[in-house]
Amino acid sequence: MSDEISNEVLFDLHRRMVRIRRFEETAGKMMEDGKIPGALHLYVGEEAVATGVMAHLSNQDQITSTHRGHGHLIAKGGAFDRMFAELFGRATGYCKGKGGSMHISNMELGMLGANGIVGGGPPIAMGAGFSNKFRKTDNVAVCFFGDGASNEGSFHEAANMAALYKLPVLFVCENNGYGEYTPQANHQAIVDVADRAQGYGMPGVIVDGMDVIAVYEAAGEAIARARAGEGPTLLECKTYRYYDHVGVRGMGLTYRTDEEVEEWQKKDPIDQFETRLAEQGILSAEAAQAVHDEVLAEIDKAIKFAEDSPYPEPEAVLEDVYA
Amino acid sequence: MAEAQQVQARTLPYVAAITEGIRAVMLEQDNAFIAGEDVAGAGGVYGYYNGLLKEFGPERVYDTPISEEGIVGLGVGAAATGCRPIIDLMFMDFLGECMDEVANQLAKMRYMFGGAATLPVTMLTMAGAGMSLAAQHSQSLEAWLCHLPGLKLVAPTTPYDAKGLIIAAARDDNPVIVMLNKMSLAIQGEVPEEAYAIPLGKANIVRPGSNYTIVAIGRMMHEALKAADQLAELGIDAEVIDPRTLQPFDTATVVESVKKTHRALIVHEAVRFGGFGGEIAAQIQEDAFDYLDAPVARVGAPFSPVPFSPALEQHYIPNAERIVAEAKKQLGL
Amino acid sequence: MVGKIGLLANPASGKDVRRLVARASVFDNQEKRAIIRRAIVGAVASAAGSGSELEFVYHNDAHGIVQQALEEFGGDIKATPVDSTQMSSALDTISAARAMRDQACDIVITLGGDGTNRAFCLGWQDAPMLPISSGTNNVFPNLREATIAGAAAGLIASGQLGSELMLQQKCISVHIEDEREDLALIDALLTNERFVGARALLKPDQFRSALLTRAEPAAVGITSIGGLLNPVDARADHGLWLEFGAAGDIVHAPIAPGYYQDVGVSVCQTLKLEQTVRCVGPGTLAFDGERERTLRDGQEAKLTISRTGPRVLDVTAALHRAAEIGSFIKPQQTQPAPKTS
Numbered sequence: 001m002s003d004e005i006s007n008e009v010l011f012d013l014h015r016r017m018v019r020i021r022r023f024e025e026t027a028g029k030m031m032e033d034g035k036i037p038g039a040l041h042l043y044v045g046e047e048a049v050a051t052g053v054m055a056h057l058s059n060q061d062q063i064t065s066t067h068r069g070h071g072h073l074i075a076k077g078g079a080f081d082r083m084f085a086e087l088f089g090r091a092t093g094y095c096k097g098k099g100g101s102m103h104i105s106n107m108e109l110g111m112l113g114a115n116g117i118v119g120g121g122p123p124i125a126m127g128a129g130f131s132n133k134f135r136k137t138d139n140v141a142v143c144f145f146g147d148g149a150s151n152e153g154s155f156h157e158a159a160n161m162a163a164l165y166k167l168p169v170l171f172v173c174e175n176n177g178y179g180e181y182t183p184q185a186n187h188q189a190i191v192d193v194a195d196r197a198q199g200y201g202m203p204g205v206i207v208d209g210m211d212v213i214a215v216y217e218a219a220g221e222a223i224a225r226a227r228a229g230e231g232p233t234l235l236e237c238k239t240y241r242y243y244d245h246v247g248v249r250g251m252g253l254t255y256r257t258d259e260e261v262e263e264w265q266k267k268d269p270i271d272q273f274e275t276r277l278a279e280q281g282i283l284s285a286e287a288a289q290a291v292h293d294e295v296l297a298e299i300d301k302a303i304k305f306a307e308d309s310p311y312p313e314p315e316a317v318l319e320d321v322y323a
Numbered sequence: 324m325a326e327a328q329q330v331q332a333r334t335l336p337y338v339a340a341i342t343e344g345i346r347a348v349m350l351e352q353d354n355a356f357i358a359g360e361d362v363a364g365a366g367g368v369y370g371y372y373n374g375l376l377k378e379f380g381p382e383r384v385y386d387t388p389i390s391e392e393g394i395v396g397l398g399v400g401a402a403a404t405g406c407r408p409i410i411d412l413m414f415m416d417f418l419g420e421c422m423d424e425v426a427n428q429l430a431k432m433r434y435m436f437g438g439a440a441t442l443p444v445t446m447l448t449m450a451g452a453g454m455s456l457a458a459q460h461s462q463s464l465e466a467w468l469c470h471l472p473g474l475k476l477v478a479p480t481t482p483y484d485a486k487g488l489i490i491a492a493a494r495d496d497n498p499v500i501v502m503l504n505k506m507s508l509a510i511q512g513e514v515p516e517e518a519y520a521i522p523l524g525k526a527n528i529v530r531p532g533s534n535y536t537i538v539a540i541g542r543m544m545h546e547a548l549k550a551a552d553q554l555a556e557l558g559i560d561a562e563v564i565d566p567r568t569l570q571p572f573d574t575a576t577v578v579e580s581v582k583k584t585h586r587a588l589i590v591h592e593a594v595r596f597g598g599f600g601g602e603i604a605a606q607i608q609e610d611a612f613d614y615l616d617a618p619v620a621r622v623g624a625p626f627s628p629v630p631f632s633p634a635l636e637q638h639y640i641p642n643a644e645r646i647v648a649e650a651k652k653q654l655g656l
Numbered sequence: 657m658v659g660k661i662g663l664l665a666n667p668a669s670g671k672d673v674r675r676l677v678a679r680a681s682v683f684d685n686q687e688k689r690a691i692i693r694r695a696i697v698g699a700v701a702s703a704a705g706s707g708s709e710l711e712f713v714y715h716n717d718a719h720g721i722v723q724q725a726l727e728e729f730g731g732d733i734k735a736t737p738v739d740s741t742q743m744s745s746a747l748d749t750i751s752a753a754r755a756m757r758d759q760a761c762d763i764v765i766t767l768g769g770d771g772t773n774r775a776f777c778l779g780w781q782d783a784p785m786l787p788i789s790s791g792t793n794n795v796f797p798n799l800r801e802a803t804i805a806g807a808a809a810g811l812i813a814s815g816q817l818g819s820e821l822m823l824q825q826k827c828i829s830v831h832i833e834d835e836r837e838d839l840a841l842i843d844a845l846l847t848n849e850r851f852v853g854a855r856a857l858l859k860p861d862q863f864r865s866a867l868l869t870r871a872e873p874a875a876v877g878i879t880s881i882g883g884l885l886n887p888v889d890a891r892a893d894h895g896l897w898l899e900f901g902a903a904g905d906i907v908h909a910p911i912a913p914g915y916y917q918d919v920g921v922s923v924c925q926t927l928k929l930e931q932t933v934r935c936v937g938p939g940t941l942a943f944d945g946e947r948e949r950t951l952r953d954g955q956e957a958k959l960t961i962s963r964t965g966p967r968v969l970d971v972t973a974a975l976h977r978a979a980e981i982g983s984f985i986k987p988q989q990t991q992p993a994p995k996t997s
Contacts (some may be wrong), residue, residue: 064400094437098434098437099437112400113435117428120427123392123397123400123428124399126396126400127400127408128404129400130401134354135405154392154396157388157393157396160388165385319438320438321433321472322433323433323442323495
């Protein structure tokens with residue numbers, strides 16, 4: 001803990017955030033252009049949360065995700081080609097085209113799925129944490145969920161059981177201020193979801209979810225605590241989604257003001273971080289831009305791979321129902 | 324010969340056979356654990372976990388909070404990451420508390436992930452009426468679960484089946500729900516001491532017969548046998564089939580029987596309307612329509628919640644008399 | 657006359673990462689609401705019978721802590737929100753402080769830790785204050801039952817007591833080259849860490865130097881490091897300058913609640929009021945226990961200690977004085993009936 005964060009870690013955090021941002025912007029555009037079927041819930045604006053947490057995890061550590069799961073998979077090491085292939089519904093996708101955006105997952109990376117059910121993740125993450133402890137590993141299960149999911153009974157059951165059994169679980173609340181389209185003030189009588197942690201017998205802390213270093217530091221402490229057998233933590237990250245609940249459009253929405261969006265965008269996690277890195281002489285603006293360019297080139301290749309990939313054969317519909 | 328068999332045969336009640344099945348699984352699978360409400364300290368509300376905490380210790384047998392969604396989620400998360408959980412849903416009626424985890428997570432995770440996840444979860448749950456436990460502790464909800472691709476479901480009717488099906492369920496790499504019946508707990512039957520598995524998806528012809536087929540789910544198998552005896556007095560030689568596994572369902576055995584007997588009656592304790600019997604009837608008419616001499620008959624509970632009063636409950640639960648009556652109607656007797 | 661009491665509760669206090677690494681107290685917002693409510697009860701009780709009316713002037717924080725506390729009185733309390741920002745950041749506290757200054761509050765009750773009061777003073781540096789603790793590091797605010805704190809505030813606002821029971825605090829003015837000015841009430845520390853991040857100061861091997869207005873051996877935080885070497889209290893007209901390193905004393909100090917660390921101190925010297933020291937980047941400046949401002953390589957910050965901070969009410973002295981003047985003693989309405997048997 002006494003070590004200052006190395007430049008390698010800083011570069012890694014930066015790249016992970018850029019990868020998420022660029023992937024999501026591209027995927028959103030392709031959805032609007034009708035090239036991606038179904039519904040995409042995009043992570044733009046919330047990049048610092050997934051990044052700051054995932055930088056502490058190995059492939060043996062598990063995560064459960066939300067509707068808004070691309071960012072989590074990318075931060076966990078997901079490959080663009082197989083992700084785009086999945087969004088395109090191709091046989092080469094991470095789920096062979098059977099999951100799509102809302103169920104994107106990869107077991108080898110410990111990514112136990114985006115989830116189409118609000119509050120679907122917490123019990124599963126609790127179970128994975130139980131498994132980590134039962135199998136005597138030092139792995140941690142991280143559950144991402146939103147302020148909206150914190151009102152689901154599943155969250156309460158999972159939080160209670162994780163604390164009861166002292167499981168290596170980190171509950172990361174991505175509080176973006178809205179449960180789908182409903183502002184937080186209209187869906188719960190509290191503002192800090194972290195306040196609920198006390199009721200389960202675990203610590204709850206709040207961190208600025210737009211500041212990747214803040215998330216990295218706080219998540220590092222919580223994960224170290226979990227690995228040491230000290231039990232779960234609720235880490236609430238105050239963040240914001242720039243786009244609508246589904247799709248891309250961010251401005252001119254009926255349920256929030258454009259001023260609010262602009263206010264949050266002033267705290268943009270990537271801009272803010274790049275400014276700091278440049279000020280400190282760690283990463284110049286040019287070098288940062290080079291990362292964006294590399295990521296965009298990788299996206300182009302991945303889209304080509306996805307477009308060239310076959311659709312699943314019709315008989316695949318009956319495969320993978322059972323082991 | 325009969326004497327020799329008596330020496331070897333060991334008779335156990337259904338409830339003890341359940342325990343033996345679970346114990347066998349715990350012995351052969353290091354990554355199996357038990358989790359559920361009151362399963363450790365109390366040995367389960369029906370006692371079928373008795374002695375397991377003592378034998379396997381608190382690191383493998385867990386009392387959980389009264390949190391059914393949490394319990395199933397525990398099973399899903401642990402199974403996806405290398406464990407073979409045995410979870411207990413105290414009453415099948417409590418499915419309502421955990422249906423998201425059962426229907427949307429447990430059943431679908433493998434498929435949604437393109438086959439990458441394996442979920443060897445065994446979930447034991449208690450079904451059935453007959454103890455005046457009224458509408459929320461007496462249901463048979465197999466139809467809810469058999470409608471969900473990704474799940475398997477077995478319904479053991481005898482001590483022998485209870486042990487063998489639990490072992491088979493736990494050895495299977497899919498989520499399997501074991502639907503137990505509370506009125507069967509005291510039923511005695513022969514149970515071998517060694518561990519054995521009854522193949523999933525294989526029906527059992529409990530009583531062979533030549534000119535009438537009764538497919539009886541769960542505890543109704545025993546009522547069907549009594550009915551078969553009564554029908555025999557009328558010259559009807561009924562074949563009684565216990566499907567044992569409802570999902571996947573052994574259509575072939577049933578169809579083969581109907582092709583031979585030309586008549587079929589299905590009986591289950593669940594509400595008749597929309598019950599699993601309708602599916603079996605449809606399968607029969609699809610595969611053996613030309614062999615049928617009469618429409619397929621069905622016996623099930625009336626379309627009401629399970630009533631409390633013994634007077635009403637007695638009337639509610641299907642029995643041998645109702646099976647015979649329905650059969651006679653179908654046969655024109 | 658109408659006495660004005662400012663009310664401000666910081667919803668963000670008592671919730672940061674120090675609850676994980678250290679064992680800092682947790683203050684949920686229900687508890688903060690209850691504290692504010694008790695402070696109001698105390699103030700109303702002490703002002704009753706004084707002939708003065710009380711008006712509460714409050715910051716309507718994003719969590720509605722004060723607003724909800726006031727609502728529990730069902731309109732019996734005169735209360736007006738001030739015009740303050742709703743950014744859910746320290747800016748809200750700063751703007752509320754300015755508004756309370758403009759309204760000339762007789763005293764302001766703040767609920768938070770050192771960080772909250774620092775932010776308040778950025779808006780109103782020499783405010784008359786009664787800080788109640790609900791934060792992490794609580795050198796500045798009183799660990800005091802809110803009912804009694806509120807009563808003390810009511811005695812001031814209703815004119816029963818005067819400003820002689822307030823002590824103007826020392827503070828550190830911070831001038832950062834090319835950037836906006838800043839302020840610390842207890843301590844300003846330069847650390848090698850390059851980011852503000854999660855704000856907590858938990859890595860003593862990264863500490864470089866610190867200026868303390870108070871060095872309290874009986875407190876937690878950076879102040880304790882100096883306090884355990886050379887105590888300096890709030891009344892002393894000097895501060896303490898520390899430089900860190902392995903060359904000198906190793907102080908085993910509680911740098912956060914429940915969190916003792918060995919800290920090497922190579923220089924420990926007193927610093928008179930109005931003196932200035934310099935810090936040079938790269939690094940991060942922490943004020944009152946939290947990383948706040950980053951310094952670029954070569955960027956300079958000047959730190960000046962002076963007695964220009966808030967005027968803080970001594971609650972114990974106030975209540976003793978109240979006893980002397982009989983503030984809470986009511987004249988008897990009727991003679992007791994004589995005992996008959």
